[in-house]
Amino acid sequence: MLSRITNDVNILQNMITNVFIDIVVQGLSFVGIIGFLLYINWKLSLLTFLVLPLAALVLDVASKRLRLVGHDIQQQLAGLSAIAAEALSAIRIVRLFATEEQEFGRFESQSNAHFRALMRGVQTNAALTGIVEVILISALAVILWFGGRLVVSGELSPGELIAFLGYLAILSQPVRVFSRVVAQMQQGLAAADRVFEILDIESEVQPPKHPQRVDDISGDITFRDVSFAYNEGAWVLKNVSFHISPGEKIAIVGPTGAGKSTIADLITRFYDPQEGAVLIDNMDLRRLDLKGLRRKIGVVPQDPVLLKGSIAFNIAYGCEDLSKDDIDNAARIAGIYGFVMSLPEGFQTEVGERGVTLSGGQRQRIAIARAIVRDPRILIMDEATSSLDAAVEQEIQEAMKKAMSGRTSIVIAHRLATVREADRILVIDRGRVVEEGPHEVLKEAGGLYSRLYSLQFGDNHGSPAR
Known part of the structure; x- marks a missing residue:
């Protein structure tokens, strides 16, 4: 390429x-x-x-x-x-x-x-x-x-x-x-x-001929009988239906390959479902202006990619009209402000290609600041702490709590410790929602979530299994 x-x-x-x-x-x-x-x-x-x-x-x-x-x-x-x-x-x-x-x-x-x-x-x-x-x-x-x-x-x-x-x-x-x-x-x-x-390669998604502007959204998300496959006939999601209310904090868990990240890709419209529909505020994503939609969604990926440039450039990426106060506030919420100000050049410090001069936790915090600086109504955390050690993970979780406040939030995770405080947990297995509910209820239900939890924390549900 x-x-x-x-x-x-x-x-x-x-x-x-x-x-x-x-x-x-x-x-x-x-x-x-x-x-x-x-x-x-x-x-x-x-x-x-x-x-x-x-x-x-x-x-x-x-x-x-x-x-x-x-x-x-x-x-x-x-x-x-x-x-x-x-x-x-x-x-x-x-x-x-x-x-x-x-x-x-x-x-x-x-x-x-x-x-x-x-x-x-x-x-x-x-x-x-x-x-x-x-x-x-x-x-x-x-x-x-x-x-x-x-x-x-x-x-x-x-x-x-x-x-x-x-x-x-x-x-x-x-x-x-x-x-x-x-x-x-x-x-x-x-x-x-x-x-x-x-x-000549056609985009995976085609923009509508007369796109509907996305001036403001409340963050209401609905999956209505959604089925999706990357390759014809090999369904990754099958007849998935759920609803997320504005401001609700939802966690999506399940085994590797269950289709968790695919749900995030459908919400950001990197792909369109072959069957069913994904709606935001009761509007089908296929009818909305794509750039306007994505500006209302913040995403923190598992492996955050930083671009060559300063820390300020990376935090404000895609938002040309931000003030210094906006960048500072996002850095404070992400818990990176103190570290940045300790650097000789502050926010103008160059991060190097793909952020090689920073640690994994620092890159993750900058990614959180980049996601929230545009004040999105929907925030997606896709395995945001899976590659971090326990101490740094705890710090990132605190930053994530502040970032998710007042927003519709979706946390995709393998580590169940990161989803305990979610309002509701969706358990995905083989492309279907097999369980749904709060942490305490699912833990005692004896289903897939309970088994996953026992594998990670042992029978006492408190300390990691040895």
């Missing part, structure tokens, strides 16, 4: 700026010279024109070959970029598993494949150039022989023959340029194919 955005687009840009200029300039020169040749002697001109179809045939065959080679070159380069980016982003894993030689081998193998593809392109281009030169020289020899006969017979003067040969030599330059342009154009068209493959 990254190679298509950078390398392929750059090649396409060069084709548009350079190749088209050559085509226009050399094309006009070609037409003008042909006119002069016809003016000097039409017989020699017709003989010259007999060579052009042969040259055109060679260019056509070569262009098809160059198009295929161009595709291969770009594909091998994309693979090379992917291996390098993957190894650099996972450099700690590479060192921990002592696989430096293995990664070097992968890179070397892919680099050799890219080099071989480049050489095939060079060989094809060299063969094209050589064949065109042979055609031009052969044509010049034939014309010189035929023109000499016309001079001997008196049909053509020596000066006219010299002038014709001079213009013919000038005509060879556009032909040579065209042979070079064909190679560049075919590589550019191969890059264009790869770029347009991305542009």
Whole structure:
């Protein structure tokens, strides 16, 4: 993907700026010279024109070959970029598993494949150039022989023959340029194919033709007989129905792969259900303005991604009209304000690529601040503490409590300690809601929630099982 955005687009840009200029300039020169040749002697001109179809045939065959080679070159380069980016982003894993030689081998193998593809392109281009030169020289020899006969017979003067040969030599330059342009154009068209493959991919969700504006919502959420599958027939959710009142705190728990995060993806409309409907304030999400809807929803993911930039930039991401007080207040609610102010540059401290200069807990707090700074009416915490240790988890839970105050909140979790204080818990298993109710009721009900709770906390329901 990254190679298509950078390398392929750059090649396409060069084709548009350079190749088209050559085509226009050399094309006009070609037409003008042909006119002069016809003016000097039409017989020699017709003989010259007999060579052009042969040259055109060679260019056509070569262009098809160059198009295929161009595709291969770009594909091998994309693979090379992917291996390098993957190894650099996972450099700690590479060192921990002592696989430096293995990664070097992968890179070397892919680099050799890219080099071989480049050489095939060079060989094809060299063969094209050589064949065109042979055609031009052969044509010049034939014309010189035929023109000499016309001079001997008196049909053509020596000066006219010299002038014709001079213009013919000038005509060879556009032909040579065209042979070079064909190679560049075919590589550019191969890059264009790869770029347009991305542009032609249809979105998972289609915006409505006449979207309904989302100026304000109360946070009322309804799932009405929702069924969803990523792959046809493999249902992740099946006939799921529930209702969340405005301001209610709901927890969603269940085994891995039960469909918990899919519910969050449907609320934010990353996907549309194949059956049923998801409604917010009794409005079908498929009728709402998508950007307006997502601005009313805050999400704290399991693995928060921070962008390269300052802490302030990351907290205010997507909200250009925020004041410093807004950012400060969000940082206080998320419990990150004190840490930020202890830094020499405060909120202007750079977090590095993907927030590498911060700890997991610090990144999570910034993600919470980013979610609540826009004052969303719906807040989704998707496994927000699953990768943190117990001490940091407790601190993040306190920040989450403050963040969820007064908002419709959905907490998706494996660790049941994070969902005890929820107003209601939905237990999902194999894509269905199998239990629903408050913590104390479900714990004593003897169902799936009770079993999960016992596995995590043991029979005494208080301390972790050993």
